[in-house]
């Protein structure tokens with residue numbers, strides 16, 4: 001089986017700030033991986049490098065065996081982060097139509113209807129995005145990202161700003177995407193959500209992966225214990 005994603009000795013520096021150091025791992029198609037780690041550990045930097053937004057200082061990223069800057073592979077990828085990639089002076093519908101054209105989506109009207117229903121924004125589709133609440137904007141970001149049925153999803157703390165109902169909605173949506181065989185990488189500080197959704201976790205600490213484990217074998221409390229004990233060990237050095 002060709003891996004969905006291969007990260008090979010990726011390092012990233014911002015001037016004298018080290019963000020990632022020698023990070024390597026492989027993700028198989030259909031895997032759901034949670035990336036854990038405290039603020040500044042390098043999670044967002046890693047997702048940005050995978051999506052091609054940022055370039056590694058050294059090392060390589062391969063998506064299904066090819067380069068992420070390859071446009072065709074890029075079209076199979078979706079990023080959900082705090083960068084909205086939405087136009088405030090357009091309505092939700094206009095935003096989705098714009099992206100539908102960019103991605104050259106077939107049966108665009110039906111697909112837009114579907115994603116709006118998925119995130120429960122159908123009733124607000126004619127409103128300007130600038131007038132949306134933060135959680136609504138986040139939901140539209142999710143709809144936009146799913147529009148072209150991506151095979152690889154990169155989610156950077158997607159639950160931030162969502163109310164309890166919307167958290168449930170997104171959790172169900174992610175479970176459905178996983179059942180459809182999509183490959184998903186998620187960063188979160190919520191160990192409970194991570195353990196509900198994903199089968200594997202990676203812990204990033206001080207720019208490197210210090211744990212790569214199976215969720216099935218580890219409870220959130222054990223992960224917390226591993227995470228914090230690893231943190232203590234490093235701090236004691």
Ligand SMILES: Nc1ncnc2c1ncn2[C@@H]1O[C@H](COP(=O)(O)OP(=O)(O)OP(=O)(O)O)[C@@H](O)[C@H]1O
Pocket residue numbers: 014017018019037038039040041042043044045046
């Ligand atoms: N554009 C940038 N310029 C300079 N330094 C940066 C830049 N982006 C990230 N960094 C630095 O790289 C390190 C990793 O940051 P990153 O945003 O990847 O962390 P994170 O794990 O996503 O943290 P958080 O949990 O707070 O989102 C930090 O020290 C950060 O200050």
Ligand SMILES: [Mg+2]
Pocket residue numbers: 043044045156
């Ligand atoms: Mg981050």
